[in-house]
Amino acid sequence: MHQPSATPSAREVELLEAAYEYALTHGLAELSLRPLAKAIGSSPRVLLYLFGSKDGLVRALLARARTSELTLLAGFQADQGLPQVALRLWEWLSAPEHRALLTLWLEGYARSLVEPDGAWAGFARATVEDWLGVLTAAQPPDVRDTDNGRAQCTEILALLRGALIDLLATGDVARTSTAVQRRLA
Amino acid sequence: MHQPSATPSAREVELLEAAYEYALTHGLAELSLRPLAKAIGSSPRVLLYLFGSKDGLVRALLARARTSELTLLAGFQADQGLPQVALRLWEWLSAPEHRALLTLWLEGYARSLVEPDGAWAGFARATVEDWLGVLTAAQPPDVRDTDNGRAQCTEILALLRGALIDLLATGDVARTSTAVQRRLA
């Protein structure tokens, strides 16, 4: 046996990184051990040894995705006002090189709603709170933590994410960007 | 053999309806023939006979979902202005009894982005256009079909959908509804 430790080994983070790259292009829904292992130069045996189970691996992948999301969000900490932060967020969201990552994010989001238990538990809710946190931090302190302030953040979050899933489906950067900027200007 | 006909038989629509109910509570990602067949009082054999393949069944389910979406949207045809239509749409979206349907919708949406070929092809894009159509129809004719008009519809669509996926994850009707109404009032 082997419990995936709190301090992962070097090989573990190495394989997790490779698996993450793989998931970015292949999605999480159809992820299975043998093709993944072959693609990243490993074996199902090793993946199970390091992550305990497939659920453990998926959990690690989800955590990995959320980590890189959080470090990204940390870069947007509120020196400017809410609209500016939101606009810079949209710049990041609409960048073509982040398409795969965000599709993966949406997939995890949807999955965690369908299957609230198991590996996906709480992923959607967690990311709502992560993003709301960043937006809230960009608000002036006198508005923050009021009903009005939370509604404002929720609206901006909705705008960004709604425009994002529109963009992911249509690829229409011009239309979605105009819509976002139109509201935030 | 058996090609699923353009004019489905009585038994076919009956089973499709039952399968749709099943999908609403179990999701599409983990749908498999044997459990589904058992639950709706049928057999894998019959489902394959009627729908040709599992892909055919999923396609039929997706089409079924889109159909009921379209007949819903038809009920919101523009007698009032855009904000009123959007508010009534949000009323429908935030109703607790539609939670399962909308989760299914989001699942199909995400899946069609990850796997753009096969049964899911074009689902996400199609629903974007469906919704945008309704919102556009609610605009005054002089704004319609201008860049500005399309940006406005896109923004409202983003708001509604962003608030929807927030609601689906958190269940927080109060916060999300306030956010939507705050923008549309």
Place this chain on the structure above:
DNA sequence: CCTTTACTGAAACGACTGTTTCAGTAGACT
């Protein structure tokens, strides 16, 4: 009555799933 059409049941096929068993190898520590 006979044929055709629509549907159904039981069982099997091959491919794939996550996981386990057993057997190692390579390097670091004592």
Place this chain on the structure above:
DNA sequence: AGTCTACTGAAACAGTCGTTTCAGTAAAGG
């Protein structure tokens, strides 16, 4: 040298998957 830890390969296990084969029933039309 010997032991311990970390990791790995090959093969098998039991289960599920979509699909096919072969069989049969029941009703409708001529």
